[in-house]
Amino acid sequence: MHLRAAHGEPFVDLRAEREHVDGSCEDPEDEDGARLAAGVDGLAYTTTDVAAKLRERTGGRGPDVCIEAVGMEAHNDGPFGGPCRRTGPTSGRATAGGARRPPSGAGFPRALGRNGDGREPQRASGPRSLGTRRGMMKRALWQGAVAGTAGVLVMTLGEKVEQRVTGRPDSHVPARTMERLTGMREDLGRQPVPVNLAMHVGQGALLGILRSGMSHAGLRGPWSSGKFAVVRVTSDQILENATGVGAPPQTWPRRELVIDLLHKTVYAFATGVVADALAARSGPGPGQRHAALRPGRHSEAGPLARGRSGV
Template sequence: MSRRTTIPEQPPRPSSLGSCIIYGCGAGLLGVAVMTIGEKIEQYFTGRPNSYVPGHTLERLLRLPVRPDSERFGLNMAMHYGQGAAAGMIRAFMSAYGVRGPFADFMFVAIRLMIDQTLENVTGVGALPWTWPVNEQVIDILHKGVFAFVTGYFTDRWLQG
């Protein structure tokens, strides 16, 4: 009869820091792409308009002059995908060091929400999430969940020990 130890095994180290960065960015970009498709499907059925908060957040971070939403599509996409790639690197490090699977994905939902909310509220663009209508909170968490699970799926597969 084998005994299960209470001391966890040290997971193998990833091949390199560069691997985590590259695979994390790639997985994050794939996660954002799938999340965006889901958002577009949801918007088709709910009639919810596009959000330009990411674009205006980047506008503030870069200290650009304030422009209307119609002129911020490029900044919106840059921030949307840039945040996904940056967050994907965090998830890659989680995968590389043994924090994997659905539990890691649930933790990663909170990490992604934290990144968004910190940037949006530090720049004064966003509102605190608990001031949002409940349906918008649920929609945002669901979409970030899609991002987290897709990103996690790829990082877990690509960075297996």
């Protein structure tokens, strides 16, 4: 059992190489937050005998290692003074407060050395290791392209059903917009179908990367998909109006406006479902871990510690 106290945090930030981790927090209400955000069992040291609880959970052995942050020295009056003043099978030199220091490199992350048996420690598999900015962006690129393409397919199926009901002809605005953006030769009348599809699918796939980035940041669910729907409509209008192919939506016939908004909303929510499902495989995003510290609506919730935000 490895124990680390983070100064100024509502609960200690803990990582373990063994089977169980316990953490200490000041407020009993933060115990569930610690369990959600750090994957640990929180112990409110103001109302709990931490030393006794740790001995109970370890069969009388106590913690193997106590790692104290600056400002929470392991003295007798600290929350870990008692549990860290033990003697036992862990070899090493004594530290402040009587805690025993493990052998050099034992049980510490790869950057600090090897495990006590000489093996390289395993990389953490939780949200912390998956939440770096570089890893997040790599996953958002391919997952966003997949999610955006899926959203285009769902939107296209909906458009075909709507066209059979309303009799509306195919739109060639995407093709004409792409021709003007790329400098391609522009045909009058009906536009080439491959160009139309390239713009239709390509734009949707690229915008899916943004929606995946939202998911990995912790912006998931219907609220986020609703915000993304506005982004999708806005991106269309910027490109179409900048090239002179389109006109501001407020000048459209109301029927055409409603149909366009409906299909773009379908795209946004379908893309969001796929992006959220893929991002969930990496665990909660930084924003979600922050919200888990104090569930509910609060105006004064401090920022998530940088070590747990992945930035």
